[in-house]
Amino acid sequence: MENKLRELFVNKLEIIEIESPIIAPSKVFEASGHVEHFKEPMVECLKCKRKFRADHLLRENTKITASEAEKLSLEELKETIEKNNIRCPECGGTLGEPKYFLTMFKTTIGPYSDAVGYGRPEAAQGIFVEFRRLYDLARGKLPFGAMQIGHALRNEISPRQGLIRLREFTIIDLEFFFDPEEPNCFLLKNVGEEKLRLVLVENRLKGSEEPVEVTVKEALKKGYIKAEWQAVFMALAKNLLIELGVPAEKQRFIEKLPWEQAHYALQSFDQEVYVERWGWVEVSGHAYRTEYDLKRHMQFSGVDLRVFKEYEKPVEKEKTVIRPIMAKLGPAFKTEAAKVAEMLSRVDPEKVEDALKRKGWYMLGKYKILPEYIEVTHQKNVERGKRFIPHVVEPSFGSDRLVYVTLEYAYHIKDGRVILRFPRDIAPIQVCVYPLVSKDGLPEKAFKVYKMLVDEGFVVEYDEAGSIGRRYARADEVGIPLGITIDYETLKDDTVTIRDRDSWKQVRSVIGELPELLHKYFRKKIDFEDLGNPLKD
Template sequence: EFRRLYELGREKLPFGAMQIGHALRNEISPRQGLIRLREFTIIDIEFFFDPEDPRCFILKDVKNEKLKLLLAETRLRGSDELMEVTVEEALKKGYIKVPWQAAFMALAKKLLVELGVPEDKQRFIEKLPWERAHYSKQSFDQEVYVDRWGWIEVSGHAYRTDYDLRQHMQYSGVDTRIFKEYEKPIERVKKVVKPLMAKLGPAFKNDAQKIAKMLSEADPIEVEASIKERGYYMLENYRILPEHLEIITEETKETGRHFIPHVTEPSFGADRLVYVTLEYAYRVKDDRVILSLPRDIAPIQIGVYPLVNRDGLPEKAQQVSQMLMEEGFIVEYDEAGSIGRRYARADEIGIPLGITIDYETLKDDTVTIRDRDTWKQVRNRIDNLPDLLHKYFLKKINFEDLGRTL
């Protein structure tokens, strides 16, 4: 699919493609919950770039991000000492070989922070030469520490060079090279092999055309050196003598170059990301369970509750609930049990905000907004809610900005 993807990318490098799908593993004894499964979901990114121009346009945004690295050379010394360096330092000192790989590692670290995993609970382990796949020039595993299982891998980052595309080209015959035009044409002087058909024909009969084609594609420097040293050049099973060819010099104007792109591959285990997110979100406060999911991934965003089930409060609460759903929010309406019990149920399933309709609401159209994690409350008008809540779930404002503190 590379050629089609390259065309979809408007035939420009760098570009990447992501795929999400199921993978199977021969687990004799599956265990550790979502950590080791026979069937799991994997997210792969194949990112293609020019090896002679590996500049990364997002590097400026992540160059100061700090990564905790356990390098292969450190492991070979029998040590597990971590090194903390910025992305920029890691590239300058050669700890990470290509900018795009370093950038994806920084983004992977930031992703886990967004999912609730602190930086000091993350690390990147460089694979030893015999541990990494045969196609990889350098590989790192991103690991996260969890209370139950210790350090577990959540993503892998492999620099695959041009192995995949070169193998595909070799065995399928499909040309996976791309052409990159120079800003200005480059004039070059180069040697080429010129087959002499007048000599090849009588010497090789029916094979002459085949040999002429092979000679024209041969390395002129290698051919010339062999003839000078041995007096002939072996082309497969054919002995080529000096009178069969000429080495001539040509001036050419190159408008670009053909090359096979290199690939860096970040790969994430989706099941493990879910597990890690849930473990770091789970906590207990005053003997009550709270699932502190990040606000932007919580399955239910807002709970709406009437303070009591009478005096018109349920009807008003349903109006507010309907209005918020029409604004695109995912809302749960709950009027069963005491307000404290409803708050507790919402905390357990990770609803970030609770909106309570009380008697004051009937007087001035204001509601109480409750924060799941701190249990703090603020108050604001119903007609202000849509704009404020959209900003809140986009992380443009904090809870304290949602209204007047109570």
């Protein structure tokens, strides 16, 4: 699964893949906003001391929806729990006061108790922290992207739903950096006519989750999606799920309501897949993070993360400059004069000049600045470019959830037999080799074929136990796309039978041609019928 995303993003789009630490200092997550915002409402049973997500209890015991529960304050959660007489689901005890619980794992770094760190709840922050190096690696040019596949940790209050909600899971975060003044995506021409099923905020606020089906170009033209790059990644994500076996009609992109929106996002869509047990399940998130993360890391680290953009032609601009007159600031502010001068160096000179013209003074915090305290000058400068903070769009995938939905949609029954129809390019086992019978030199010949394919890099299983029909059935159940049978004909002409898992069709092929044919087949360069001469049923 992870290699499939690498193929899509790293190999085809030349996205940079990195690996950063799972644990980072508290300062990183203070800058990202996670320490302040990454919290969930929790209640404790006063009797058995079990703890639960307060909003989840409301969803399970009332008609309140997930989005409605998410926007309730702690006081509103308390009132709703009491009004509906919601009790502990384990022992029936009374529930205590709701409070917020930080869902990041907290630790200390090294032997110092004050050196607080957190396990990362997402892989994105490692990319933002390394932005300057990544920008250099991209030869100082925008746009470019960086991706990270790795473990993330979330200290869930009461995780349920198996693979759907875990405390430790694999996340695939991709941060794509671009110039907001040049937001056009060169990939739009490839996916512009792809259709997306969008559940829009305006409809959700009216109580409807009926999707609107539009092309990518229409979604951008109508303003449903704010950034071209975001729309393109959504189209790529839709097609990825189709390749994993999920039909387009079983997918949707649901736009986040204002109170559901992550603290860093201007606009977000969750890509959801319908599964039999849980209903609509998020498999990827698509957020337009603007300059939020880089700007915050600049503020907290003091490192300039702006990039330089050269103008086509030099531009002459007039710049307003203010210079504190210490001979005036000293008598006026005495011991605080130096502090006032330093504060003046950080304000917008044009705002100061405008206030002095309109009111005759400018309030700098609690300090009243009069015209005689400063000297205002206007300088003409030739600018060859400017510095700015890039914007970011982020597609983020849950690897475990992708595996879950792939398993569900791969599960089929044919003539009373289970077939796991994994897409051939992600099947855990690619080929199973069988001797038709366990005698007459067939096992020895089959093992040579098995060894040859292993040496060629294929993931192969060897099976000679039981009847050939039972062996085929076992392979179908675990999703092995191809079966290669060595029979008595093989001993005569070095040909084998290749069986297709899904159709049960068979072809005859020469052993010496197998490596090249199978490499092409698993890379989707050829179809099953191209592997050899067809055999009659």
